Amino acid sequence: MHVQVILCQRRPATAPAITTVTAATPPEPQMPAPTAKPAESAEPAQPSGSAEPSESARPTDPAPPPAPSADVRMWHRFLALHAHVEHRLSTALQRHHGLGLSEYRALGFLAAAPRSELRMQELADRLGLNQSSVTRLVGRLNAAGFTYRDVCPDDKRGVYTVIEDAGRTRHAAATATYEATLTAALEEAAENDSGAGATVAALRSSLG
Template sequence: MTATDPALTALAQGWCALSLLHGRIEAHIERALESGHGLSLREYSLLNVLGRQHAGPGGHLQMKQVADAVVLSQSATTRLVSRLEDRGLLTRYICATDRRGIYTDVTDAGRALLEEARPTNDAALREALDKAAEDPELAPLVRAVEALRAPGAPVSAEA
């Protein structure tokens, strides 16, 4: 294959469309979360990831796992955790079985803010997808995203 191979060109165009869709969705959700709840999308994502963890053995994530889940470097994740901890939304503590391990947990205030912000996030995502579906280049990607449902998840009347 050469650099001008039509298959590679089509692949690059598809990647550009996917990047465009991601950027539009992210920007739309970011504006909604910031204006409605004073949260960035990364802050919301971090609260959401940590809020889904359960207490007890195996219920915690290492910082690298958290960083991977929110798609940030470990140092950026640590700074993000510190900001949310300063706001009283997260707390950190030492692992009882491995003193080198540090766990992060969502506080009651963090859980309350997450629950308050979740409908905003969901509505902004729906709005962004609906808007993107109007673009013929992005419509197939929107359909693909909408088809990605968790097994057993209810199918809306719109799908």
């Protein structure tokens, strides 16, 4: 007996289709386009040689100051005469007598004062010095033995400077040098400057 075997061929199952989902890629940021660098201005061409600046480029000269008045000119001339004479006197007194000009004059004011003494402020006023300067000056005179310090018996705050005999002697010896040097300095100034000579003549005539 024949057995017929029928072989059934199975079809392979169709695999389900796989849908591939592609994620959207964000767009890359766009870089700003480089801006063009402005062209550098060219250096101004240097002129060859040493060209003279034009008249319009030259600075104008400042206007001259107004001319001084007659009084100003007179005063300046007097100050120049005063400086010349004071320098000559100071040099002569220091060289021959060891005295400064203010020290010599302080001794003179004290020698001529009543009772040969002056308050410190009075002495400062006559010398044209401030209180500090006259204090130092009197300190030098005291150290040299030409003056001494005294206190007013009625007012303990009142300080006097009193001249000593040694101060009188030194002042008297220096007076001849002072007067001779003064006359020579005035004559010298008058010879070198006619204006100074006129000033000296006017001052001398005013004293009679």
